[in-house]
Amino acid sequence: MIWRIYDFPRINLFGRPTPLEKASNLSRELGVEIYVKRDDVMDLAFGGNKVRKLEYILGEALARGSDVIVTRGSYYSNHVRLTAAAARKLGLDVVIVTYPPQKDIERIEQGNVFLNKLFGAEIIEVNNPREADEKMEEIRRSYEEKGRKPYVIPVGGSTPLGVFGYIDGVYELMEQLRKLGVKPRYIIHATGTGTTQAGIILGLKLLGVRGINVLGIDVEKHEDENRIVDHIYELINEALEILDVKLEISKDEINVVKGYSFGGYGLFNDELIEFIVNIARKEGLVLEPVYTGKAFYALVDLINKKEIKKGDKIIFIHTGGTPLVFQLKKYFEKYL
Numbered sequence: 001m002i003w004r005i006y007d008f009p010r011i012n013l014f015g016r017p018t019p020l021e022k023a024s025n026l027s028r029e030l031g032v033e034i035y036v037k038r039d040d041v042m043d044l045a046f047g048g049n050k051v052r053k054l055e056y057i058l059g060e061a062l063a064r065g066s067d068v069i070v071t072r073g074s075y076y077s078n079h080v081r082l083t084a085a086a087a088r089k090l091g092l093d094v095v096i097v098t099y100p101p102q103k104d105i106e107r108i109e110q111g112n113v114f115l116n117k118l119f120g121a122e123i124i125e126v127n128n129p130r131e132a133d134e135k136m137e138e139i140r141r142s143y144e145e146k147g148r149k150p151y152v153i154p155v156g157g158s159t160p161l162g163v164f165g166y167i168d169g170v171y172e173l174m175e176q177l178r179k180l181g182v183k184p185r186y187i188i189h190a191t192g193t194g195t196t197q198a199g200i201i202l203g204l205k206l207l208g209v210r211g212i213n214v215l216g217i218d219v220e221k222h223e224d225e226n227r228i229v230d231h232i233y234e235l236i237n238e239a240l241e242i243l244d245v246k247l248e249i250s251k252d253e254i255n256v257v258k259g260y261s262f263g264g265y266g267l268f269n270d271e272l273i274e275f276i277v278n279i280a281r282k283e284g285l286v287l288e289p290v291y292t293g294k295a296f297y298a299l300v301d302l303i304n305k306k307e308i309k310k311g312d313k314i315i316f317i318h319t320g321g322t323p324l325v326f327q328l329k330k331y332f333e334k335y336l
Contacts, residue, residue, distance in 0.1 A: 002171060002206040004243045005164045009059035013051050013086055014042035020176045023283050023316075030303050031310040035182065036285065037173055040292075040320040045085035045115065048078045048320020049189075049196050052165030053157035054086045060161055061092075066151035068093040070139050072132040074101040076266050076290045078321050079156045081112040084119040095122045095139055097132040101266025101290075111327025129155065156193035158231075160238040166199025167206065167239075173315065174207060182313055184212055189317035190295035191216030191256055192265070194228050196319065198235040205249060214255060215302075217295040221261035229254050260298040266290055268331075272297060277335045288324035289331070295319075 018041060023034040042051050061069060069087040073080035073096070080096050087094035096116055100107070107113055107125075116123060124139070126132050136152055143150040153159070177184065191197050197216035204212060222228045232254050240247055262268045268289035276293045279285055287293040299316060302308045325332070 001243070001245050001247075002167060002203065004245065005056075005167050008056060008161070008164065009063040010055045011059045011062065011090065013044050013055050013089070014047065017172045017176060018042060018047075020173065020180070020315075023285065025282050026279070026300075029282070030300065032303055032308065033182070033311075033313040034299070035184070035313070035315050037315055037317045039169070040286070040318045040322055042320075044089065045082055045119075046320065046322045048082060049166070049317070050079045050082040050157055050320070051086070052169050052199075053162035053195060054082060054165070056161040056164040057153055057157055057159060058086055058090060061151035062090065064149065064151065066092070066149045068095065068143055068148055068150045069153060070095045070097070070136050070143075070150050071153040072097040072099075072129070072136055072155055074099055074266060075105070075107050075113055076101050076324060076327070077112060078291070078319075078324075081115050081119075081323065083153060083157075084116050084121040087121075088119050093122070094119070095124065097124050097126060097135045097139070099126050099128050099132055102264060105266060108327050110329070111323035111325070113327065115323055156195060158193035158195045158235070160235060160242050162195040163199040163202060163235050163239040166196050167203040170200055170203025171207065174209060177315075184313040184315045186213050186215055186308060186312065186314045187317065188215045188217065188295060188299050188314060190219045190291040190319050191228065192220055192291065194232040194256075195235060196317070197254070197256070198232045198239065200317075201232070201249065201253060202236050202239060205247060206245070215298075216254075216256045217260050217298040218256050218258050219261055219291050219294045220265040221263065225258065228256050232256070257298060257302075260294050260301070262289075262294060268293070273331050274335055275300075277332065285318075286322055286325060288321045289328060290324055291319055291321050
């Protein structure tokens with residue numbers, strides 16, 4: 001059943017597979033086995049989980065004859081940066097609608113913000129996500145009136161086609177684990193829009209893999225605790241409908257772990273920054289405080305709380321975001 005995703009248009013944006021590396025120092029220190037799926041080292045624009053989603057999303061855009069891509073995201077958005085890069089690689093124009101991750105957060109002209117300009121994206125700034133959605137619709141109509149063919153991508157690439165990216169990613173990961181002879185108990189990653197988690201859960205189900213707990217660490221502090229689970233559930237079922245596959249997945253199988261958002265999307269504190277610095281110095285692994293740092297902090301905390309047991313094997317999906325370290329450099333300086 002998993003092979004049906006390959007019937008859909010897809011463009012190749014990176015070389016497969018991304019590395020799967022054991023975090024040997026941390027594994028020894030914590031008494032578990034941690035393997036890092038390095039989706040942060042893809043070929044395109046510093047990589048990240050959004051690249052997998054964009055392969056299918058932009059595949060459809062090209063199949064439709066689209067010539068301009070429109071999307072939105074905050075100043076910290078990795079999705080926006082990678083959409084801009086991928087669009088340029090494909091010879092498409094790109095319009096970005098952007099806004100502060102939280103009220104009164106300044107726009108720092110480094111990292112993702114700088115890269116968006118480097119790729120020559122048209123950048124339109126608004127105040128918040130609601131205004132961004134309205135502006136994207138306005139832009140779509142404007143381009144259509146000019147005879148252009150815009151393709152609008154929701155925030156984070158959160159569509160059923162985006163889910164396909166991590167169905168494919170799970171197949172890749174399972175092949176690597178099979179060759180290593182590793183049978184993990186957990187797959188842990190940062191959850192924002194929930195698309196990556198939907199793809200991982202559905203990919204495992206389509207492959208018939210059992211016994212792996214997928215833990216999505218909520219990095220945004222969603223106000224309605226059920227909303228993100230409901231959204232992941234909807235994405236899974238929409239993907240199944242497109243694939244024309246009958247498969248039952250219950251909401252109980254969707255595990256979104258709360259308590260590690262550090263106040264909300266784009267928010268963090270000195271404790272998290274110091275943790276990220278320590279991980280870099282122990283393992284040579286670069287995390288950032290918006291997404292991956294929070295997820296890895298949760299992983300270590302769950303081990304320390306004995307919710308993850310000694311000897312367990314864990315896969316951490318490194319979803320990228322490296323440019324954010326440079327964008328948020330000033331917060332790291334006192335620990336260097």
